[in-house]
Amino acid sequence: MSVPNPIRAVVFDVGNVLYHWDPRFLYERLIDDDQALAAFLRDVVTHDWHFQHDAGRPFAETSAELIARYPQHESLIAAWGPRFNESIGGPVPGMAEIVRELDAAGVPLYAITNFSAEFWPPFRATAPELFDRFRDVVVSGDEKLVKPDPAIYALALRRFGLGRGEAVFVDDNAANVAAADAAGLHAVHFTDAATFRAELVRLELLPA
Incomplete structure (x- = not known):
């Protein structure tokens, strides 16, 4: 049996x-230069940085810390929270x-x-x-x-x-x-x- x-x-x-997910989906809409886009994703809004949100840290805290390190990218970093859904691709x-x-x-x-x-x-x-x-x-x-x-x-x-x-x-x-x-x-x-x-x-x- x-x-x-x-x-x-x-x-x-x-x-x-x-669902597909990649920060590139959002930032390729905001950064025209391919080299600048690659550098931004590699050095600024990294997967390790975003992992803090998955672990429970609020975006207000993590973004303030990151903007303090990269003030020249303030507007791009600030976009991550309100436009997060744009980092999610199709099903x-x-x-x-x-x-x-x-x-x-x-x-x-x-x-x-x-x-x-x-x-x-x-x-x-x-x-x-x-x-x-x-x-x-x-x-x-x-x-x-x-x-x-x-x-x-x-x-x-x-x-x-x-x-x-x-x-x-x-x-x-x-x-x-x-x-x-x-x-x-x-x-x-x-x-x-x-x-x-x-x-x-x-x-x-x-x-x-």
């Missing part, structure tokens, strides 16, 4: 799994369809995202048809915990009411995938929608 598949839910990352092809398929099949959907507590609500409001399908979303900036900290996965499993081995987790970041796997999630490294869907079919969460 075959053992029933214990996996009953799917937990998504958001950035570069459901990752095929992923909204997978969300809708899973929802239609009655599979519980959740998310764990490294996202600023300030920036998440305005972004979520752009896609209610998608995010209303999710039963809960753990936002790092609200919890002041960021992936791949094991504590954020433990918190999410408690909140979602899921035990070890009961959910698929998909993320584009290898470190986040490894930490989720150690936390007891069936962790999948995201490459594209077709490959992920094939895994969901293998796990009998979607039909072939």
